[in-house]
Amino acid sequence: MICNICPRKCDIDRSRAAGFCRSPEKFRIARAALHYWEEPCISGENGSGAVFFSGCNLKCVYCQNFEISRDNKGMEISKERLVEIFEQLIAHGAENINLVNPTHYAPMLAEVLKKWRSPVPIVYNSSGYESVQTLRMLDGLIDIYLPDFKYIRNDKAKRYSAAEDYPQIAKASLFEMKRQTGEDVFDGNQMKKGMIIRHLILPQNTNSSIEIIDYIAENFPDTYLSIMAQYVPCTDLSAFSEINRKITPREYNKVVDYALDKGISKIFIQELSSADEKYIPPFDLSGVI
Numbered sequence: 205m206i207c208n209i210c211p212r213k214c215d216i217d218r219s220r221a222a223g224f225c226r227s228p229e230k231f232r233i234a235r236a237a238l239h240y241w242e243e244p245c246i247s248g249e250n251g252s253g254a255v256f257f258s259g260c261n262l263k264c265v266y267c268q269n270f271e272i273s274r275d276n277k278g279m280e281i282s283k284e285r286l287v288e289i290f291e292q293l294i295a296h297g298a299e300n301i302n303l304v305n306p307t308h309y310a311p312m313l314a315e316v317l318k319k320w321r322s323p324v325p326i327v328y329n330s331s332g333y334e335s336v337q338t339l340r341m342l343d344g345l346i347d348i349y350l351p352d353f354k355y356i357r358n359d360k361a362k363r364y365s366a367a368e369d370y371p372q373i374a375k376a377s378l379f380e381m382k383r384q385t386g387e388d389v390f391d392g393n394q395m396k397k398g399m400i401i402r403h404l405i406l407p408q409n410t411n412s413s414i415e416i417i418d419y420i421a422e423n424f425p426d427t428y429l430s431i432m433a434q435y436v437p438c439t440d441l442s443a444f445s446e447i448n449r450k451i452t453p454r455e456y457n458k459v460v461d462y463a464l465d466k467g468i469s470k471i472f473i474q475e476l477s478s479a480d481e482k483y484i485p486p487f488d489l490s491g492v493i
Contacts, residue, residue, distance in 0.1 A: 205217065205218050205219060205229050207223055207308075208335075209261075209307070209308055209309075209310055209311060209335065209338050210225070210261040210307050210308060210333065210334065210335055210338065211261075211333055211334070211335055211367070211369065211373045212224045212225075212261055224261060224263075225259040225260055225261045225307075225308040226259050226276045227258070227259035227276075227308045227309070228280060229312075230280045230281065230282065231257070231280065231281050231282070231283070231286050231309055231312065232257065232258040232259060232276070232278040232279065232280050232281070233255055233256060233257050233258060233278050233279065233281060233286075233289075233492055234256045234257075234258050234271070234272040234277050234278035234279070234487040234488075234489065234492070235254070235255075235256040235272075235485055235486070235487050235488065235489065235490050235491060235492065236253070236254070236255045236256070236289045236292075236293060236490065236491030236492055237253075237254060237293075237485070237490050237491045238250065238251030238252065238253060238254070238293070238296060238297070238298060239251055239252045239253075239254035239302065239485065240252075241478075241483055242254075242302065242350075243400055243428075243430055243472045244393065244472075245390065245393055245394055245395040245400075246299070246300065246302070246327065246348070246350065246395060246400070247299065248299035248393070248394050249299075250297035250298065250299050251297070251298060251299065252298060252299055252300055252302040252327065253290070253293030253294065253296075253298025253299070253300060253301045253302055253324070254302040254304050254329075254485075255286075255289060255290070255293075255301065255302065255303055255304060256269070256272060256278075256304045256305065256485070256487065257272075257278075257303070257304060257305045257306050257308070257309055258272045258273075258276050258277060258278030259272070259273070259276050259278075259305075259308055260272075260273035260274070260305055260307075260308070260331070261307050261308050261331070261333060262331045262333050262365050262367060262370075263365065263366070264331075264354070264364055264365045265364050265365070265439065265441065265444055266364065266406070266435070266437060266438070266439065266441060266444070266447055267438070267439070268434075268436060268438050268481075268484050269305070269484065269487070270438060270439050271487045272305075272487050273305065277487050278487070278489075278492075279489055279492050279493065281492065283312070283315070283316050286316060287316060287320050289491060289492065290320070290322065292491065293491070294322075294323065294324055298324060299324065299325075299394060300324045300325040300326065300327050300347070300348065301322055301324060301325070301326050301327065302327040302329055302350075303326065303327060303328050303329060304329045305329070305330060305331065306328060306329070306330060307330050307331065307333065307334055307338075310334075310338045310339070310341060310342060311338065311341055313342070313345075314341045314342050314345055317342075317345040317346075318345065325347035325348050325395070325396050325397065326345065326346050326347050326348070327346075327347070327348045327349075327350055328342065328346045328348070328349050328350065328351075328381075329350040329351075330349075330350070330351050330352070331351070331352050331354065332351040332352045332353055332354060332370075332373075332374040332377055332378065333365075333367060333370055333373055333374060333377070334351070334373070334374075334377040334380075335373075335377075336376050336377060336380045339377060339380045339381065339384070340380065342384070343384050344384075346384065346385075347385070347396065347397045348385070348395055348396075348397060348398055348399065348400070349381035349382075349384070349385055349398075349399040349400075350399070350400050350402065351374070351377065351378060351381060351399070351401060351402065352374075352401075352402045352403070352404065353374055353378065353401050353402070353403050353416055353419075353420070354370065354374070354403070354404065355370050355371055355374075355412065356371050356412060356415045356416045356419060357371065357412050357415070358370075358371055360409065360412055363444075364406075364444070364447070375419075375423075378399075378401065378423075378424065379423075381399050382399055382424065382427065385397055385398050385399050386398075387426075388426075388427075388428070398427075398428070399427055399428070400427070400428040400429070400430050400472070401420060401424065401427055401428070401429050401430065402429075402430045402432055403416055403417075403429065403430070403431055403432065404432040404434070404435055405431065405432065405433060405435065405451050405455060405456060405459055406435060406447050406451070407435070407446060407447045407448075407449050407450070407451050407452075407455065408446045408447065408455075409446075409447070410455050410458050410459055413431075413459045414458075414459065414462050417429070417459070417462055417463045417466055417468065418466070420468070421463075421466045421467065421468055425468075426470070427470065428470040428471070428472065429463065429468055429470065429471050429472070430471075430472040430473075431456075431459060431460055431463060431471065431472070431473050431474070432474055432478075433451060433456045433473075433474040433475070433476050433478055433479055434474055434478040434479050434480075434483065435447075435450060435451055435479055436450060436479050436480065436481055436484075437449060437450070438481065438484070450476075450479045451476075451479070453476060456476060460473050
């Protein structure tokens with residue numbers, strides 16, 4: 205398979221060599237289990253059926269899931285085994301199937317989801333660094349999009365993710381995701397269809413966060429925004445001293461208060477206690493083997 209799935213456009217044969225994401229042709233996953241720490245309307249009472257894909261097309265320097273995103277920890281599985289994993293999660297009560305970091309497997313997932321129709325919503329949980337052309341392969345197959353909007357400044361995207369074009373790419377991706385999902389649909393407190401835009405606040409980057417809020421308020425006024433406080437420096441960030449700490453209450457409150465003053469009412473916020481390594485799941489092949 206010559207891979208140009210994502211904006212990196214590596215143009216390599218994944219059966220012979222690894223591109224930027226370091227992923228093979230077959231699915232490679234590191235964990236499949238009920239996950240209780242997503243937004244309340246995603247996790248629900250029973251937990252979200254989270255399937256963590258190995259590899260990544262962004263590889264942020266501060267990634268909390270670096271074991272799988274950068275170190276590529278995981279196990280290769282077949283399409284048939286992936287469906288079995290989905291069904292096992294549903295049998296255990298999963299509120300949905302949550303595809304975590306699936307970008308580099310999107311066309312293969314489209315093939316699976318066309319043949320296997322899920323009785324619960326399918327969640328596409330990604331970095332936001334997506335090709336619109338690839339997203340269109342998923343049209344009608346994804347119920348809930350859960351994208352990040354990490355950066356609105358090109359210099360920040362280049363510094364932290366080696367993706368200077370991230371802001372432009374993410375903006376186009378958000379519009380395509382919203383086009384596919386349309387208006388949000390809930391069953392009680394549980395989201396069944398829609399989109400939630402996530403933004404993780406980085407230390408000493410609150411002005412960038414405020415610019416993102418301005419953009420969302422103007423372009424996605426009816427879309428849920430999740431402002432995240434869970435940033436924990438987990439890797440060697442000695443070369444990035446400005447983000448080598450957790451965010452402060454003052455930083456988080458500054459961003460949240462701005463969003464509320466801006467009139468954003470569809471909003472999720474986190475406790476600062478969420479910035480704890482204990483909330484990072486163990487990538488121990490649970491639910492895979």
